[in-house]
Amino acid sequence: MTKKMGILDVARRAGVSSASVSRVLSGQPVVSEETQAKVLAAIADLGFRPNQIAQGLRRGRTTTIALLVGDIEQGVYASLTKEIQLALEKLGLDLLLYNLGHSQERLANILARADSMHLHGIVIATSDTLSPENIGLLSSKIEEQQLPVFAIGLSLHDYGIPSIVYDDREAVARSVDFLLRTYGGPVAYLGRIGGSAAGAERFRGYEGALAAAGMRKAPELVWDAAFRYPAGFESVRRALSEGIKFRAIQAGSDELALGAIAAIHAQGLKIPDDIAIVGIGNVESSAYYTPSLTTHGASAESIAKTLLERLDNREAEKSAPLLTKLSRPFIRRASA
Amino acid sequence: MTKKMGILDVARRAGVSSASVSRVLSGQPVVSEETQAKVLAAIADLGFRPNQIAQGLRRGRTTTIALLVGDIEQGVYASLTKEIQLALEKLGLDLLLYNLGHSQERLANILARADSMHLHGIVIATSDTLSPENIGLLSSKIEEQQLPVFAIGLSLHDYGIPSIVYDDREAVARSVDFLLRTYGGPVAYLGRIGGSAAGAERFRGYEGALAAAGMRKAPELVWDAAFRYPAGFESVRRALSEGIKFRAIQAGSDELALGAIAAIHAQGLKIPDDIAIVGIGNVESSAYYTPSLTTHGASAESIAKTLLERLDNREAEKSAPLLTKLSRPFIRRASA
DNA sequence: CTGAAAGCGCTTACAG
């Protein structure tokens, strides 16, 4: 049944030219209803599907969006990937996935290769700070190639790249203020600061809340650590063993917070009685920890939806704001 | 700098024909060293990259592998996706990601579209039982289109589809036996059975261990539940509230086990003192729970490696075994 | 070993 079959076979069967078939295929309004009906019938009869590569070559671009993701093993990126793939499917677009793994060099390689792939668009979702070279590559793709590029989770609007981000500074400021008021004592910050654009934003929220409360930032209470579990565990274990005093922790990710919880428990301390902790991201497991984690929510769905709309409406896009800020809901659970 | 540039520009600059350039590009051994050197120099000078779509059209297939994944939000699939993408990159292949989300209909749609995409290969990784139609679609792609297809995590070797799976039956039998010996009392099974090929295998391991120990399987101790946290939480919450007695739980996934732990803690019970629990999959967070989760390991890396070798060596593949079984290491931590 | 030429399967000006 799956013989090779082309637009010409459809044309023959419908009794029209291949040009007409092509026009029906691409939904051009010029074709008469009669022709359209004949072509559609022929397509259905033959079970024809246009060769996407040939279409891509002729049209000069594929139906593929590249999603460049910081670390797919982190829950937030996994959810985001899932929702974006689902959304793209509605537009008939496919998703090419690249896991960056925090390497600017890998990113550069991928972007270089992207040129010859004639992508439909690029979406980059990472919390890492990008190198100037990579930012340059991205924005040149917009200008020179008219290629839709979107940044998620990091603000590149200053470079002309449309960005969809959470207002993490505000979110963290809010929860640190909450920790200060509720628990009184010193609040530590646990999370990546250098090298992470999102991390830096979150840390600024922490600094802001301290300043607003008239408190000084203590260096021994700022633990710059990678975003995953082991880093959270290790940082807190060390702080505890060094006898550093703190009443609460604001973590830069849920994974960090969860790793921290393990370290706190390992010392026989109670949460939130001895130490309170707040995460950010609302990873699925965070609700099922003991204690359940107080955190800031995320909505991969609404990001995907925003992306979809903007991808679908290239006209409106020209006058769309370069920066879209989403606010995170504060999710209070048992850990703080 | 990024003007459109083709093989002809390279040919002109190198002083050879476009055919020679093409031959150098595809690494054909016929070209003389001199020609090759000239072409390579011209390519480097111009920063030329061949148009992948044109190559795809001419060669009849792209450099893209489609990865169809059950649920990217589950840790095992996220790790697998990451490792596979990394491995493919070494072969110059790109990864097209589709999240199946346990829908056979979605799978059918994706497979239907795949024909017109002229993929380089298909990898399906899901624990779901596939519909006969979808299995038929997959195996026809191997036969009719010579398309490499691999199944990961579910055995489709009976249908001529090369499969790479863990020996989950053996793994679960081992840990259930361990639970029986260590804690004496009744062991419950928590996990998807119907609709999940992998789940069914795991459950058979449970049954086997009970039988080997001369115990009867009690229906009230078998909780058929979806693979994620909420299902684990809810199943155990209910069993506990109904007063069902059990000393240990074997879960069909780490997420289920972690959800179960939350439910056990919610009742004020202790792990493993009151109830012991074993998961399967070794999701990253499982080591950072309180208590840390005893589970069966997985190695996305070794699966990706196996896949890579088999994708890279199409000749050897013809005589390769259709079924590759990997064993899971038992990881004993605090929960049992 | 190399080049001229045909062609992969579509789309799109160009005429009509």
Add this chain to the structure above:
DNA sequence: CTGAAAGCGCTTACAG
């Protein structure tokens, strides 16, 4: 509104 024809950028028999 429709068709004949050129062409997207490569690869690959076919001659030489």
